[in-house]
Amino acid sequence: MKPSLGERIYLIGVYMVLTVAALMCLLPLVHIVSVSTSSLQAVASGRVTLFPIDASLEAYRQLIDGTPIVRAMWNSAYITVAGILFSMTFTVLAAYPLTRSYFIGRRMYTFAIVFTMLFGGGLIPTYMTIRSLELINTYWSLWLPGLVSVFNMLVLRTSIENIPSEIDEASRIDGCGEWRYLLRIVLPLSMPVLATLALFYGVGYWNSFFNVLMFINDPAKFNMAVLVQQMIQSQTMLSQLNALGSSEQLQLSPEMVNAAAVVVMVLPMLVVYPLLQKYFVKGVMIGAVKG
Amino acid sequence: MMFAPVIIFFIIFKYVPMYGAIIAFKKYNFTDGILHSPWVGLDNFKLLFSTPTTIQIIRNTLALSLLSIVAGFPFPILLAVLLNEVRRMWFKKIVQTLVYLPHFFSWVIVSGIVVTIFSQQNGVVSGLWESLTGRSYPFLYREGSWLAIFVGSGIWKEAGFSAIIYLAALTSIEPSLYEASSMDGASRWKQLWHVTLPGIRTTIALMFILSMGRVMEVGFDQVYMLQNSTVSDISEVISTYIYKIGLMGAQFSLTTAIGLFESLVGLILVLGANAIARKYGNGLW
Known part of the structure; x- marks a missing residue:
């Protein structure tokens, strides 16, 4: 027609x-x-x-030689990779027991966990807790406070709950223990969800800004987000100053170096993104089902 | 068993800070610590609601987030509905890939782009403006245009990704409804109004209610990175204020009180929103 x-x-x-x-x-x-x-x-x-x-490529040369961007990039990568490992481990450890019907008190624990998503002590008390644990200026201060995202945990829990109970029963009869069941059956069956959650955690750690700003004082430990932000901030001041006097002898404007920094920061995202795109759409859908 | 470390984590990093929030009712000082600082009752809260600055930042928080929610709300729906009309899969795929992408960028990247584009000296937009009007305009340093940039950058970043939820809702519409309506001679345009939109009506209502429940949350990153001293009258919000006055200025008790106020209002809003959403049979829990 x-x-x-x-x-x-x-x-x-x-x-x-x-x-x-x-x-x-x-x-x-x-x-x-x-x-x-x-x-x-x-x-x-x-x-x-x-x-x-x-x-x-002058701006990139200037960026690499003139700023600590390479170290910041390593810091970001380190924070991200270790953070994904910690967070995924704890998310699995939180989600799996909450799906077991014989786990006593799971309704209470679920409530206690979900409650932290709705209500929190706030910024200052969290800061004081971290400080009293002497975690300031260590990367633990970035990994620990957000170790388990309640939302991600609920997504994983829903997906584990959807594994047919016959599989569980069959493997029990064959003599499969709790840990073995989790590692050999549950996790492989949850791969798409796990990939999605790892992506979300990874993006969160890679982009983490506020926590670094709060908890990390040593500039050598800054990640890319904070370093680039500071460059942009000081550029706005610089360009206001430049408007008054001339700086024609410069080969580069700070704007160009910042643009280069932004590109460097976007790049890893662009590399990983297409690989994971098919997963995260699925993951978001699972999250949309009520938990 | 394996759950023990999880419990410990939640206690130390979630419930201990909640307990620490009692300093909102104390006059905290470093030597006495949380436990032994003297109680002051509701003094911090009284101070909070009698100081013009704090009233202003609460107002700003509400204004910025309401504006972002209301102005940003139609865009994901529009995107999803349009994407749903597309039959060429390669085209749909490309558009989806591109519009989801900004969600994964940090605000550092977005603000870097914004500053580059709107920079008064050599930004593209300013250049265009100058060639049209003959004058340069400091977009980031005027309240009106700053507000537009703030809201616009939020839409740019999140509209695509938020469309996913509507796309999911759209796939659950019965295809037979489309067939029946086209038999009856309805055009695509008519189908859009009488089949597609009614089909996702409950999702739209639900998303709106839930977003109202989050009115107290304005992302720290976005405000902190886009704001500048010229527009601080409208751009200072609760989270940035707590950071600057609380952490930098060590006003622990007062800012904890603001934080607690924010959390409480947030909690009430979420519970209220959920109660309303439940009436549509679609509560979060």
Whole structure:
């Protein structure tokens, strides 16, 4: 059946709006890449839009030589990888027992855990707890307070609950113990959910900003988020100063170095993202089912 | 058994801080500690509600989040409905990939992009504005345009990802409804109004109620990174205030009181929102 004229106009409209939406997400990134790889003159005169002009990698050289970005990147990676391991372990340890019907008091524990999602002591008491445990300036202060995300735990719990109980019974009859059942049966069956949760935890740790700002005072231990933010913050001041006097002798504007830093920060995300995309959509759906 | 470490974790990092929140009713000082600092009853709360600054930041918190919720609400629905109309899978896939992406960026990245684009000297938008009007405009340093940028950046970051939930709801609409309506001669446009939107009506209502339950939460990162001293009259919110005055200025008791107030109002809102959502048969628990 051939679509009518009105129908075609409608569809053209749909495709156009979606194209605009997609471009709006893409173009700012393209712009940032262009700014970071153009020459100072081109950037300063505002000619750079989507394509680099007089392409150069000077900003990246400056970024790597002139700022502690490489160390910050290692810190971020370290925080992220270790954080995922800790968080996943504890999330599994929290979720699995709560699905066992013979676990006495699980309703009470579930309530006690969910309650922490709705109500908390607040920033200052949390800070004081961390301080009294002498975790300030250690990465434990980043891993421990958010070790288990209650939401993620509920998602995993729902997914474990959906494993047919026949599997459980069969493996028990075959003499499978609790740990073995968890490691050999439950976890492999929950792989898509586990991948999603690992992605969410990973993104959280990679992007963690506020905790680092609060708990880490030693600049050598900063992660990329805090370092780049400080660069951007000081740039806004710098450019206000520059507006007064001239700084033409510079080969680079701080903006370009910052743009380069933003690109460096986005990059790992872009690499991991396509691999995990098929999982997280599924994971979000499971979370949408009531827990 | 394996649950013991989990219990210990929740006690130390969730329930101990809740207990520590009692300093909201004390005059905390470092030498006496949490336990032995003198009680002051509700003095901190009285101070809180009689100081113009704190009233202003509570107002700002509510205003910024309400504005973000209300202005941002239609976008995920629109995206989901439009994506649902697309039959070419490769196109749908590309659009989805791109619009979900910003959700995974930290606010550092988003604010870096915002500062670059709106920078008064050589940002693209400012350049465009200047060539249109002949004057440069400090977008990030005027309250109106700052507000627009704040809300807009939130929409840019989250609209795509929030669309997932509506897309899920859309897949549960009976295909036979579409067939029947097209038999009756309904155009795609009519189907959109009479089949698609009614089909996700409960999801829309539910999402709206739940987002109202989170009105007290304005993300620290977004405000902290986008704000500047010129617009602090409207941009200072509870979390940034607690950070600056509480942690940097060591006003522990007063800011704990604000935090406690925020948590309590948040709790009431969430419980209230859930109670309403339950009436639609769709509560969170």
